[in-house]
Amino acid sequence: MQRLFGIETEYGIVVEGLGANDWINESIALVRSHAGPSVGGWNYRGEDPRRDMRGFTVHQLSTNPDDAQFDAPGAPTMSREEERSDRILGNGARFYNDHGHPEYATPECRSVRDLIAHDKAGERIAFQAAERRSQQRGVPVTLYKNNTDFHGASYGTHEGYLMERAVPTDALIQTLLPFLATRQIYAGAGKSGVETDSAGVPRDIFQLSQRADFLTVEASVDTLHNRPLVNTRDEPHAAARKYRRLHVICGDANMSEYATALKVGTTALVLSLLESGLTAPIKLASPVQAAKQISRDITLKQTVERVGAPPLTAIDIQRIYLAEAQKRFAGKDNDTDWMLTEWAWVLDALEKDPLSLTEHLDWVAKYGLLNPFREEEGLSWTDPHIQSLDLAYHNVDTEQGLYYGLDQSGAMRRLVTDGRIEAATSCPPADTRAFIRGMFVERFGSSVRSIGWNGIAFRHKGEDVLFDMNTLVEENVRVLNDELANAESLDEFVALIRRPAEAG
Numbered sequence: 121m122q123r124l125f126g127i128e129t130e131y132g133i134v135v136e137g138l139g140a141n142d143w144i145n146e147s148i149a150l151v152r153s154h155a156g157p158s159v160g161g162w163n164y165r166g167e168d169p170r171r172d173m174r175g176f177t178v179h180q181l182s183t184n185p186d187d188a189q190f191d192a193p194g195a196p197t198m199s200r201e202e203e204r205s206d207r208i209l210g211n212g213a214r215f216y217n218d219h220g221h222p223e224y225a226t227p228e229c230r231s232v233r234d235l236i237a238h239d240k241a242g243e244r245i246a247f248q249a250a251e252r253r254s255q256q257r258g259v260p261v262t263l264y265k266n267n268t269d270f271h272g273a274s275y276g277t278h279e280g281y282l283m284e285r286a287v288p289t290d291a292l293i294q295t296l297l298p299f300l301a302t303r304q305i306y307a308g309a310g311k312s313g314v315e316t317d318s319a320g321v322p323r324d325i326f327q328l329s330q331r332a333d334f335l336t337v338e339a340s341v342d343t344l345h346n347r348p349l350v351n352t353r354d355e356p357h358a359a360a361r362k363y364r365r366l367h368v369i370c371g372d373a374n375m376s377e378y379a380t381a382l383k384v385g386t387t388a389l390v391l392s393l394l395e396s397g398l399t400a401p402i403k404l405a406s407p408v409q410a411a412k413q414i415s416r417d418i419t420l421k422q423t424v425e426r427v428g429a430p431p432l433t434a435i436d437i438q439r440i441y442l443a444e445a446q447k448r449f450a451g452k453d454n455d456t457d458w459m460l461t462e463w464a465w466v467l468d469a470l471e472k473d474p475l476s477l478t479e480h481l482d483w484v485a486k487y488g489l490l491n492p493f494r495e496e497e498g499l500s501w502t503d504p505h506i507q508s509l510d511l512a513y514h515n516v517d518t519e520q521g522l523y524y525g526l527d528q529s530g531a532m533r534r535l536v537t538d539g540r541i542e543a544a545t546s547c548p549p550a551d552t553r554a555f556i557r558g559m560f561v562e563r564f565g566s567s568v569r570s571i572g573w574n575g576i577a578f579r580h581k582g583e584d585v586l587f588d589m590n591t592l593v594e595e596n597v598r599v600l601n602d603e604l605a606n607a608e609s610l611d612e613f614v615a616l617i618r619r620p621a622e623a624g
Contacts, residue, residue, distance in 0.1 A: 122453075123388060124228040124282040124358075124552060124593055127239050127380075129373055130221035130275040131246055131516070132264035135257065143220030146253075148205045150222050150261065153252040154245065156546065157210035159565045161201070163572030166357065166590075172341045173289050173354040173364060182345040208571045210562045211546055212554030213238065215245065221275050222246055222263065227554030228282075228573070230595065231455065232385050234549050236377050237536045241544035243516040265373045266514035267330040268315060270507045274334040276343065277373040279384065281366040282358055282593055287394045289352075292366075293339050294400035296350050297407040299390050299441055300370055301424075302434035304329040304415055305474075306466050307383035309372035310483030312490065312510040313502035314416065324500045325416055326491070328483045330372045332415035335408050343369050349407055357573040358593045366391065370411070375514060375523040377535040378480045382466060385459040389445045396448055401440050403427040418487065420474050435471050442467065479533045482523075486513050489522055553592040555601040564610050580614050587617050 135146055170178045207215040212227030224242035229235040243265060250261045268274050308328035314321055316333045327333075331347075340348035353367045368387065374380045403426060404410050410424035414434045423431035442463050449456050469477055477484045490509055493499075499506055515521035518528070526532050548558035560568065560576055569577040569584070576587045592600065600616075607613040 122230060122595060123391070124230060124280075125235060125384060125388060126226045126228050126280045127235065127242075127384070128223060128225040128276070128278040128280070129239070129242060129265060130218055130223045130277070132266055132269055132275060132511075132514075133220070133222060133250075134262045134264070136259045140220075144203070144217065146261075147217040147220050147222050148203065149256075150246075150249050150253045151205045151207060151215055151217050153249045153256065154207050154209075154215055155248070155252060156245070157562050157565065158207040158215070159561050159568045159571060160206055160208075161568065161570040162204060162206040162208070162214070162216070163570035163575060163577055165572055166360075166574055167355050167572075169343070169353055169355070170341060171354045173292075173352045174339075175289075178341055182340075182342045208557065208561055208568075209245070210548075210558050211238070211241065211544060212548030212552075212558035212561075213242065213245075215242075215249075218275075222249070227548050227558065228552040228593075229549050229554075230551050232381050232388075232459070233536050233540075234544075235384060236380050237540045237544040238549070239380060240377070240536070240541040244541065244545055247516045247518075262520075263516050264511055264514040265375060265516050266309065266511065267373055268311065268333075270313075270315065270511070272315065274331065274347075276331075276369050277371055278343075279366075279368040279371060279387065280357075281368070281388060281391055282356075282363055283366055283391045284395050285356070285360070285362055285364045287364075291399050292394060293350050293352070294403065295394055295398060296366075296390070297338060298400070298402050298404050298410075298437050299387075300349050300368070301404065301407045301411040302414060302437045303383065303386060304332065304372070304411070305420055305434045305438065305470055306481055307371060307374065307379055308332075308415065308481075308483040309374055309379075309514070310486035310510075311415075312506050313500075321416070323502055326418055326487055326501055327415045328418060329411075329415040331370055332411050335370060335411055338407055349411060357590075359590050363593065372482070373514065374482055375521075376480065376482045376485065376532060378462075378533040379482050381459075381535055382462060385455075386441075386463055389449065389456070389459060389463075390441055392449065393441070393444055398444060401444065402429070402432070402437065418474060418483070420470055435467055438463075438467055479531060482513075485523070485526060485532065486510065489513065489526075550601060551595060551598045553589045553597055555597075556587075556589065556592070556604060559604060564613065567610060578610075580610055585614065 204216045214225040226238040250263050254261045309330050311327040311330045314323040334347050336346050337348045339350045339352050341352050349370050351367045351369045356363045356365045405425035413422050423433050425431050478488045513522040518524040548554040567578040574590045
């Protein structure tokens with residue numbers, strides 16, 4: 121479990137009276153409404169979304185033709201800096217516009233509970249910016265932490281995991297395909313209806329996942345169109361010869377803390393299995409089709425075809441990965457044992473009665489809210505009233521969102537306190553390099569020229585300085601964090617970061 125990971129969430133935005141081609145400007149304005157400590161200027165050093173981990177760089181990424189609706193006719197072309205309107209925050213996070221969606225990227229975290237706190241802190245930060253924008257406009261600005269607008273557009277919740285580059289690329293892809301196709305049984309956010317055109321597929325159903333409809337290929341570097349089950353983008357944000365960063369785009373946006381913990385924790389364990397030498401334990405005949413089939417069966421009885429072996433259910437497939445993790449990692453540390461215990465428990469509960477997990481999983485909680493109303497009113501799952509309630513589950517306004525209604529009544533399993541979430545809105549994790557980024561924003565922001573995940577560029581005594589943080593990804597970075605926290609001036613900070621090089 122000891123690896124860096126983070127979550128990037130694109131929020132859906134709705135403003136009364138505005139259409140799709142207004143969203144980019146409105147999202148920019150919302151991001152700029154952030155009132156807490158921040159600096160602008162993102163450093164794109166080392167970032168190339170076209171670079172594929174399989175050893176090549178694509179000429180260009182696929183684009184969704186439907187995205188043209190977000191471009192206002194005749195609008196002047198903005199620079200990347202203007203359009204992104206980046207805000208690097210005092211908690212080490214990044215808040216920016218991503219083509220019409222306010223996006224919050226958590227700081228790098230090393231524990232699942234830290235990540236949950238920072239993911240939830242992102243909801244509060246984005247909501248507070250929306251509230252300020254609402255006051256400026258005089259009309260409500262509403263944010264949804266979900267993955268579809270129910271009009272054919274899907275926006276992402278991406279996960280990032282630092283891992284060893286020594287794992288062979290093909291082994292990584294082939295091992296992840298069955299796992300990612302099936303983890304939606306506990307990580308899915310739930311969805312009303314089938315959104316994409318699929319001949320012969322009933323549309324009047326409730327699904328486990330919001331993203332499954334939009335997956336089209338097994339592996340690809342693309343994220344906006346022709347979306348893959350395994351994304352092969354190669355942007356390590358660390359020492360490239362030693363590490364790669366797995367960029368997962370197929371997952372849902374979770375409101376449930378417990379679902380987030382399982383989503384991230386089980387994936388981290390599978391990466392540890394790969395690093396310990398595991399190769400793909402099974403091979404699905406069609407992983408993308410399997411993901412869709414599994415999403416569309418809330419009984420979890422659906423089996424999916426394997427190559428050269430009898431079909432299995434999603435629970436069966438997850439048990440294969442769990443058994444390997446138990447065999448190799450049981451007793452390693454408390455966090456690992458907790459995750460192994462919860463993984464086993466949730467699979468047992470899903471096999472016995474999926475709908476018993478209303479306190480734990482988003483898709484079950486949402487189904488429990490929507491289905492009684494739907495049956496009483498005689499509505500279909502594709503009825504606009506039902507889909508409006510579906511959206512309301514993801515409203516990040518704690519006074520309006522249906523999830524938060526459940527939470528406030530004590531009906532959802534919590535893993536972190538409100539106090540810990542509130543602290544995460546301003547305090548970075550103490551045991552990752554995000555601490556340095558956040559400290560720089562808070563104390564030396566006027567000197568910043570740009571900040572990225574793996575470095576800080578700033579001015580010091582008339583000199584341009586680049587503090588390269590590519591190597592600061594191990595747990596012992598806490599020692600450096602403690603030293604830098606005691607720097608009383610930028611002079612002392614510079615002396616500390618230059619000391620190792622001068623000593624060598």
